[in-house]
Amino acid sequence: MLELGARVGAAAVFIPCFAVIAWRGDIYFVILVNVIAVAGTLEFRKMLEAKGLEPQRATGLVAAVALPWLEYLHAGAYVDFGLTVLVLAILALELGRNRGESIAHAGGAVLGTTYVAWLASHLVALRELPLHTGGTYALGFHAVAFAFVTTWMADTGAYLVGSLIGRHKLAPRISPGKSVEGALGGVAFATVAGAWFAHAVMQQELAPAAGAALGAMAALVGLVGDLAESMMKRDAHVKDTSDAIPGHGGALDRFDSVLFSVPLLYYVLRFFVL
Secondary structure, three states: OHHHHHHHHHHHHHHHHHHHHHHHOHHHHHHHHHHHHHHHHHHHHHHHHHOOOOOOOHHHHHHHHHHHHHHHHHHHOOHHHHHHHHHHHHHHHHHHHOOOOHHHHHHHHHHHHHHHHHHHHHHHHHHOOHHHHOOOOHHHHHHHHHHHHHHHHHHHHHHHHHHHHOOOEEEOOOEEEEEHHHHHHHHHHHHHHHHHHHHHOOOOOOOHHHHHHHHHHHHHHHHHHHHHHHHHHHHHOOOOOOOOEOOOEOHHHHHHHHHHHHHHHHHHHHHHHO
């Protein structure tokens, strides 16, 4: 009961603050994404250390700060260049570290940069989507809200349905608590949420059928992201990446699904829908 209260209390504070900053957009949202990416990078570093590795300190934090800004400046024209420089820098810096297991150390640093900072930077890309597709600046907020509403409704549906009728394990070696029934419930909740959001908020951009399809896609991709983080935590023998968010764990625990769903939603909306 105390944990549930902590979860509700943290959500009651976090969600309105996130919504206000996302609505404002611009540099304020970039700074928020920086905070999320830096926290996630530090948590990922702890997982690498739990594996006995000694990951590079600077490159991951530089990526967590730089990539969201490069996604924001000049409509993301230089973000690919920035990612390329970071990967090359990781390999170059590893030459002088002389720590042994260079493949594991460099590989962990590259994974941390791409998994946390690069994927998180797509939050900024989604918020700045109107720069590429036209429309009002509010469209970017609606796209970000769509991603979070459908992804979190998928989590809610999976939890409720799985708790009530979950019988068949989805991935017992990775996440024993997840069930096939819960996963299907999550997809159903996200599908309905996507259709509703398209009708109520994005009626000029999305038909309800398209919103339902995108909601289902967000649920499926978000589930992969959830399982991917669970796989890494299990490999590192940690339960939560941190206790930064009461009742929710760390930034990666809270945003693991979003890190996967947001990039795909961004590319689908940009190149196929809007």
